[in-house]
Amino acid sequence: MARKKIKLAYIRDDASRKATFKKRKNGLMKKVKELSILYGIDSSAVVYSQYDTKPEVGPNPDVTRRIIARFKQMQEMDKRKNMMNQKSILRQQIVKVEEQLKKQNKENQEKEIMIQSMYGSLPADCLQNLSGTDLNGLL
Numbered sequence: 001m002a003r004k005k006i007k008l009a010y011i012r013d014d015a016s017r018k019a020t021f022k023k024r025k026n027g028l029m030k031k032v033k034e035l036s037i038l039y040g041i042d043s044s045a046v047v048y049s050q051y052d053t054k055p056e057v058g059p060n061p062d063v064t065r066r067i068i069a070r071f072k073q074m075q076e077m078d079k080r081k082n083m084m085n086q087k088s089i090l091r092q093q094i095v096k097v098e099e100q101l102k103k104q105n106k107e108n109q110e111k112e113i114m115i116q117s118m119y120g121s122l123p124a125d126c127l128q129n130l131s132g133t134d135l136n137g138l139l
Helices: 014-039 061-073 076-082 086-118 132-138
Strands: 045-047 056-058
Touching: 014 045, 014 056, 056 061
Parallel strands: none
Antiparallel strands: 045 056
């Protein structure tokens, strides 16, 4: 059974915020461990907290050290290939949304022409201005 979506907002009460952080951190660590077991890979998470001076490393600190050592040994070119920053993630999302927008605009235009032609409100010269691919799209 799926859980309902929770609203993400700043939690004003310190005790409640700390308890929520702890629950979510434990959930994240559990997921990292499950991924490692399920796919047979090394996985790790490093979680910094305002409540602790040291970051929590999980699920296994030795695995984390091994992952970091392997990353440091990689060539600079390979490191850059696998790394993503916020800017590149946003660029990818923008490109994806722009493609969806183009597709939706095309679909809307086709539906509008179909509706106008069905109800006879389509101007006579409208179909003459359409390209062959647009006309084929109406069929």
